[in-house]
Amino acid sequence: MFGSRDRTETTVLKLLRETLPARSARMEILPEMTLQKDLAMDSLALLAFTVRLGEEFDIDLNQFADRIGDIRTVNDVLVTAKRIIEQTKAA
């Protein structure tokens, strides 16, 4: 289960849920779930999530897309997205 979530994490999870394909759209999203296997996200779904993230937090698409190779789980998404969002704010 997730611990207490801050506003950024809550928004990122909301964006992730909006992106999920029909077969996983109603699942409870857990931190250890993998994007490909558990949530059935294909390259278009990952791209849709990246675009949503960019629009919501005004970040460059490449910043997230460049790190997709290292992202396997929901928790990886949260950690990576938060880091990019904070770096963008600080810049």
Next chain:
Amino acid sequence: MIEINRIIDGHCHVASTDFTPRSFLEGVIDNVVSALAAQGLRPDRNSLLKLYLDKMRDPDCDELISEMADAGIEKAVLLLPDFTYALKDSTLTISEMFDRHQALLQRHPDKFFVFAGVDPRWGIDGIQLFEKAVNEYGFHGLKLYPPCGYSPSDRTLYPYYEICAHHGLPVLTHTGATSPTLGFETARPIFIDQAALDFPTINFILAHGSINYVEECIMLCAFRPNIYLDISGFEMTPVEHLNPLLNRGINHKIIFGTDWPVFRMQGPQKSFVEKLLDDDSPLGNLRKYELEAIFHKSIQALLNRQTKTRGE
């Protein structure tokens, strides 16, 4: 995790716009923009194009080699389709592309096999180029891309097939829809059948047979002894979508392939291998010899060139 002792990737490309024209990629992006717009998103087309282009900057295959090592892939087949006749924004000639692929064989010894193609409408020059590549460059097969506007059973391809038959080389042909800049009609698997009938000693491979015209591909593999399929593109669907394919008695005709760099946006090569070898993958129900056939033995057998001597 399912154990497999050896993996050969039967379907890769060099990640570079030197070999895939920008107009081809822009067509792909237009479809992506449409799909995202249907979700209420308004992506910037140029930003998306940049994302894709950034994944196409490995002209020397160094990143591919690194990803293959991480994924446990020992060797890979590099496919070079000829878009230069159909798409006029190609930056290199097909002859220059052949030279670059020869250089890759030298840069990474014993790692790659090259299947290269020439649009048959280039005439005698194309036939001579392919023959030179087989005899001097050590290329291992012919790659066809029928959406460029020809049938794989077109008679203009028969001189290429005669070269392949003489040297014991396989032919891999694209199947299914592709960039909207090209035609889809000739991408049906059945168009290979006449050539397969006329050249029974050549082994033909239907690319993307697990996702495009699956029933047609299964039928051809089951009844035509010299037709195989590869599963590249399996990344697009949940792994259980392979089930219909794996229960039809054609597992000795199925070849593993990833279609690098098409799915780089989705994850590394290792993640795709793991997807297939996961404990609850449908491949877990296969016997050891079937797994070995899919992951290396079938493609390895097709790669064993055997040039005929005079009189054969």
